[in-house]
Amino acid sequence: MPITPLPPVPDRSNPGTFANTADAFFAAFPTLIAELNANPSYVSLPRVDLTGVSAVDFTGLPDSVYEMAVLLDEVLPTGAEQLLVQVSTSSGLITTGYTSRPIHVTAGTAAATSTTTTGANLFGASGSKLSGVMMLRQQDNKCFIECVGALIGSPDYTVITGCVVNIPSPVTAIRVTRLGASNFVSGFASMGILK
Amino acid sequence: MTITALPTSPSRAGRPSTFQAESAAFLSAMPLFKQELEGDLGEKTADFSGLAGVLIGDLPAFDYLDVSFLVSSATAITFQGLFQPGSASGLLTTTTSYRVRDLHALNTNIIAGNPVGTSGARTIRVSGSNERAGRIRICKMGASNVYAMRVEASWPRSSAAFTNTRLSGTFVLPSRMTQFQFHSPAVVAPIGLLKYRWR
Numbered sequence: 400m401p402i403t404p405l406p407p408v409p410d411r412s413n414p415g416t417f418a419n420t421a422d423a424f425f426a427a428f429p430t431l432i433a434e435l436n437a438n439p440s441y442v443s444l445p446r447v448d449l450t451g452v453s454a455v456d457f458t459g460l461p462d463s464v465y466e467m468a469v470l471l472d473e474v475l476p477t478g479a480e481q482l483l484v485q486v487s488t489s490s491g492l493i494t495t496g497y498t499s500r501p502i503h504v505t506a507g508t509a510a511a512t513s514t515t516t517t518g519a520n521l522f523g524a525s526g527s528k529l530s531g532v533m534m535l536r537q538q539d540n541k542c543f544i545e546c547v548g549a550l551i552g553s554p555d556y557t558v559i560t561g562c563v564v565n566i567p568s569p570v571t572a573i574r575v576t577r578l579g580a581s582n583f584v585s586g587f588a589s590m591g592i593l594k
Numbered sequence: 595m596t597i598t599a600l601p602t603s604p605s606r607a608g609r610p611s612t613f614q615a616e617s618a619a620f621l622s623a624m625p626l627f628k629q630e631l632e633g634d635l636g637e638k639t640a641d642f643s644g645l646a647g648v649l650i651g652d653l654p655a656f657d658y659l660d661v662s663f664l665v666s667s668a669t670a671i672t673f674q675g676l677f678q679p680g681s682a683s684g685l686l687t688t689t690t691s692y693r694v695r696d697l698h699a700l701n702t703n704i705i706a707g708n709p710v711g712t713s714g715a716r717t718i719r720v721s722g723s724n725e726r727a728g729r730i731r732i733c734k735m736g737a738s739n740v741y742a743m744r745v746e747a748s749w750p751r752s753s754a755a756f757t758n759t760r761l762s763g764t765f766v767l768p769s770r771m772t773q774f775q776f777h778s779p780a781v782v783a784p785i786g787l788l789k790y791r792w793r
Contacts, residue, residue, distance in 0.1 A: 418606040425603035425620060432597050435631075439596075441793030443657040446736030470735050470742035472764045473693060504697055530693040531762035532733065532744040547744065549695035549763035557697040559760065587740070591658055591733040593793070 402434050403427070444590040449474060449583040454576035456487075457590045462569075466593040469533040469573060471548060474586030479525045480579030483518035484533055486542050486564065487572035493564060494518070501560035503550055519544040519562035520578050527552025528586065533560075535570070542566045597630045598623075629654065637791035647676075647777020648788055655770060656792035659732040663747075663776060666725045666785040673778040673786075677730055679741065681767040685775055694743065694763030728759070732771070739767045 409421035447455045460467070469484055476482060481501075486493055499515050503522045513520060521529060531548025542564050550556035575588045600623050604616035632654060642648035653659070665673050678685045686692070728747025735742055741764060748758040776788060 422603075422605045422607050426605065428600050428603055432599055432627075435597050439793070441658040443734055443736060446738050446740065468731075468733055468742070468744075470733050470764075472735060472740050472742065528693070530742070530764040532731070532742045534744075547697065547760040547762040549693055551693055551695065551763075555695055557695045557760075557762075559697065587735065587738075589733075589735040589742075591742075593658065 402438070403430055405431065438594075440594050442592040442594070444592070446470075446472075446587050446589040449575070449586045449588055451582050453582045454574055455588055456572055456574050457588075458487075458572040460571055460573070460592060461594060463594055464537070464570070464592055467535040467570070467573065468591040468593075469535070469546075469575060470589040470591060471529055471531050471533065471575075472587040472589075473528040473530055473551075474588065475526075475528045475584040476523045476577045477579065477581035477584055479523050480577050480581060481513070481515070481523045482521045482529055483515070483576045483578045484520075484535075484544065485518040485574040485576065486535070486544075486566060486570045487574065488566050488568045489571055490567050492572075492574060493566065497544075497562050497564045499544075499560055499562040501546075501558060503556040503558040515578060517578065518574075518576070519546070519560060519564075521546055521548055521558045521560055522550070522556075524550055524552055524556060527556065529558065531558070535573070537566060537570055540566055540568075542570055598626060600627060637789070640788045640790075642776075642783060642786035642788065644782060644784065645786065646780060646782055647775060648786070649773065649775045649777075650788075650790065651773040653772050653774070654792065657734045658793040659730075659771070659790060660792070661730040661732075661774070661776070661788060661790045662728070663730070663789075664725070664727045664785070664787045665783045668724070668784065670724055671781060671783070673726065673781045673783050675726065675728070675747070676775075676777055676779070677743075677745070678775045679732070679743075679765060679767065679771050680773040680775070681739070681769045682772055683768045685773065686765060686767060692763065692765050694761060694765065696745070696759055696761035730776075734771070735764070739769060739771075741765055741767065741771060 406423045497516050499519050527550045529550050533546035535544045544562040546560050548558045550558050601619040606613045640648045731744045733742045745761040
């Protein structure tokens with residue numbers, strides 16, 4: 400939404416109109432602030448506790464999203480279950496068709512790979528907590544997802560994934576869930592949206 | 595960040611008896627308004643050429659911070675790009691404060707997934723190259739003082755090889771992030787440039 404132009408600036412060299420022009424100028428500021436607050440260039444969504452839940456949905460994403468970031472802080476799935484991120488559009492949650500290829504790496508060794516198609520996934524390791532930033536962009540009816548994260552436990556891993564999924568329309572929500580049957584043990588997730 | 599509503603707009607025609615007081619209150623709110631606008635749209639640069647790094651100490655309240663850097667030299671140097679965020683309590687200098695790991699690659703082969711250094715997040719690791727460039731992104735996690743960070747960096751004109759770094763994770767501050775340091779202890783960057791913007 401564009402910002403409404405301010406009225407003419409009051410000019411004392413026109414004393415006959417100065418007072419009314421000044422009144423109109425100052426009266427426009429509440430609208431200006433409302434428009435600025437309605438159009439932030441970056442939207443920070445609340446930090447959500449994942450403890451004991453199977454999934455969390457970040458909904459109400461604004462229009463004209465340039466880039467989305469899923470922020471993960473010490474997320475601990477049960478056992479060696481994996482973290483999974485899925486996107487929703489106005490047609491619903493997409494649970495198939497993800498071409499995800501995650502690995503985790505320690506001391507120069509790629510420890511594992513996966514061919515999961517139900518979401519963009521990151522490997523877990525029993526007892527290891529995942530922190531990192533997953534980036535999502537959409538273009539030409541596709542959503543591109545990639546992530547680098549820190550999997551801290553014993554041993555530590557750096558995890559990385561790249562993924563693409565077809566989307567029929569713009570992304571309206573993001574689901575953070577797990578590839579498995581158990582709830583998250585602990586951790587937090589949030590989202591940042593760059594417009 | 596949300597911009598605070600201004601006091602009642604003064605109206606000389608509509609409320610002449612309170613015009614003076616309303617004007618004073620309105621104008622006194624302008625510095626905060628300007629500060630919040632800058633906080634939503636700000637961008638600055640820093641030149642640390644000839645120095646070991648730079649300390650940025652005037653960050654406004656932000657939800658998103660994007661730092662781009664370039665370190666360049668005619669000869670190979672060992673500048674390692676240590677990134678340390680901080681709050682009013684000081685820079686974060688303990689290893690356990692960083693839940694961050696990195697991964698760096700030499701040519702096409704991933705050669706390590708390693709912990710960060712002992713006192714910060716190393717954005718670039720390999721020594722002996724001529725030029726490094728990269729981007730650090732910091733996202734505040736909601737109302738908490740937990741920040742997620744992500745780094746992509748490369749040193750494309752290394753005399754040894756073409757290499758790059760990816761790094762990601764989180765760190766926790768005792769209060770909001772107000773400063774950061776980007777440096778390589780005891781190593782001077784002949785050319786060092788940094789641009790940072792926040793939202």
